[in-house]
Amino acid sequence: MTTTFDQLGLSQPILQALDLQGYTTPTPIQEQAIPSVLEGRDLLGIAQTGTGKTAAFMLPGIDRLRESDNQIPFKSCRMLILAPTRELAGQIAQSAKDYGALAGMKVHSIVGGTSVNKDRNKLHRGTDVLVATPGRLLDLIDQKAFNLSGVEVLVLDEADQMLDLGFIHALRRINDLVPSDRQTLFFSATMPKQIKELVKGYCNNPVQVSVTPESSTAERIDQYLFMVQQNEKQSLLEMVLSGRHSVPGKIERVLIFTRTKHGADRVVKKLSQCGIAANAIHGNKSQPQRERALSEFKRAKTNVLVATDVAARGIDIPGVSHVINYELPNVPEQYVHRIGRTARAGKDGVAIAFCAEDERAYLKDINRTTDAEFDRLDLPENFRAVVEGVGPTKPAPKQQRQRVKPKPFGAKKKHGGGRPQGGGRPQGEGGGEERKPFRKSKPKHSARKGRPNRDGGHSGDRPQGDRPQGGRPGGNSGGGRPGGNRRRGPGGGGGNRSGGSQARG
Numbered sequence: 001m002t003t004t005f006d007q008l009g010l011s012q013p014i015l016q017a018l019d020l021q022g023y024t025t026p027t028p029i030q031e032q033a034i035p036s037v038l039e040g041r042d043l044l045g046i047a048q049t050g051t052g053k054t055a056a057f058m059l060p061g062i063d064r065l066r067e068s069d070n071q072i073p074f075k076s077c078r079m080l081i082l083a084p085t086r087e088l089a090g091q092i093a094q095s096a097k098d099y100g101a102l103a104g105m106k107v108h109s110i111v112g113g114t115s116v117n118k119d120r121n122k123l124h125r126g127t128d129v130l131v132a133t134p135g136r137l138l139d140l141i142d143q144k145a146f147n148l149s150g151v152e153v154l155v156l157d158e159a160d161q162m163l164d165l166g167f168i169h170a171l172r173r174i175n176d177l178v179p180s181d182r183q184t185l186f187f188s189a190t191m192p193k194q195i196k197e198l199v200k201g202y203c204n205n206p207v208q209v210s211v212t213p214e215s216s217t218a219e220r221i222d223q224y225l226f227m228v229q230q231n232e233k234q235s236l237l238e239m240v241l242s243g244r245h246s247v248p249g250k251i252e253r254v255l256i257f258t259r260t261k262h263g264a265d266r267v268v269k270k271l272s273q274c275g276i277a278a279n280a281i282h283g284n285k286s287q288p289q290r291e292r293a294l295s296e297f298k299r300a301k302t303n304v305l306v307a308t309d310v311a312a313r314g315i316d317i318p319g320v321s322h323v324i325n326y327e328l329p330n331v332p333e334q335y336v337h338r339i340g341r342t343a344r345a346g347k348d349g350v351a352i353a354f355c356a357e358d359e360r361a362y363l364k365d366i367n368r369t370t371d372a373e374f375d376r377l378d379l380p381e382n383f384r385a386v387v388e389g390v391g392p393t394k395p396a397p398k399q400q401r402q403r404v405k406p407k408p409f410g411a412k413k414k415h416g417g418g419r420p421q422g423g424g425r426p427q428g429e430g431g432g433e434e435r436k437p438f439r440k441s442k443p444k445h446s447a448r449k450g451r452p453n454r455d456g457g458h459s460g461d462r463p464q465g466d467r468p469q470g471g472r473p474g475g476n477s478g479g480g481r482p483g484g485n486r487r488r489g490p491g492g493g494g495g496n497r498s499g500g501s502q503a504r505g
């Protein structure tokens, strides 16, 4: 029998708020986490975004505050949620407002890149719920404008990402500043050793809930691979986005990942030069620029968003049909987060990796860490000639798509050559004919420079690591493994990628 929200023990105002949101059934992480959190237990949630984890901590967290019914503390908060990026913090604060409105919760968020003075003023009288990036929070604490003595419930969201951003010292400091009898809800998509150590410091005998196996890639995402030279990637991208080279899946909204901020700007500039409208989102962009880029993408005004890892981390954008890894991440777990931007809310998604010769080692790491299985795609015909500017510029004749039967979960793949172009997921009638061309923008001749980040030295709300590319010897494995790549997980039903759960005493 399906569990309903009112069976989980939530209060009436929260149930009403859920009703207004139109949520009827708890997702697996909500079902598993909410009763324990309501009991006051610490929680360790291993979950990616898209699983409904925000509500899994926010709903019972607000109810815990209602129950204790304490006064809002001066220059402090009752529930503190730490998030790695400005975007995620904004999203969580919005959820807190949505869910907490009827419970009368006062909600604020503070992130880098905005006025510290304004934050100081708005937190002077304290708040029920505060969503913060660690850098800005410590700024205010150091200025004696805020303290953590009132914290009853502490949430760390996307803890692994906070570590990747270099927040380890900030997190240790924050742990020393919160009252020892607070309740801690700790979420991370992956569980590297450093996170496990952090959990020990933060949590007291936590109930553990896991909705994705460690480092596994999402089940409903078909993963493809182009082996392509670095200097040919832009041409390939343009051909894919303009429909001159067909790829599996109907292209609707595309999130493209680069490793560096400059790389993201370069891709946007070149796309715009060939008439494809795109925005970039990364740490060098000002907060209004980032918000505009996200909002245009969400409203489908600009269907291509080029992002660096940190900027896109955790943001919830429904309707991303394709994630293109223009450059492979040098941290394999990052691959999981990137492709997790598609296949949300029960939909399928396509992830395409552009792998250059010197990225083979990264590909190998991704294979090893995530068990990802890639279907290799062929480069366009006459690709070299196109790259060198002497090839055909007209769309290639439409190719009949092959219907490929999904393989049962766990089926072994045969090794062999790449699949014919366009093979992959079944398309609509006629094989992808319904693809909408992207909105053309006026070609721009120069890309506007993003304003520098004003985080005051705290990198986290911090821009992206412009990690140097390469640095690792190219391995010799890792090419795409041909064959059907549909991965099906055991849990997979409904709108969530659920795996098992284990409760620890």
Ligand code: AMP
Pocket: 023, 024, 025, 026, 027, 030, 048, 049, 050, 051, 052, 053, 054, 055, 316, 345, 495
């Ligand atoms: P999250 O993993 O918290 O980022 O949530 C992913 C998306 O699922 C968000 O758009 C939520 O609004 C949505 N969501 C969360 N819980 C539910 C639910 N029980 N039913 C339907 N959608 C939900």
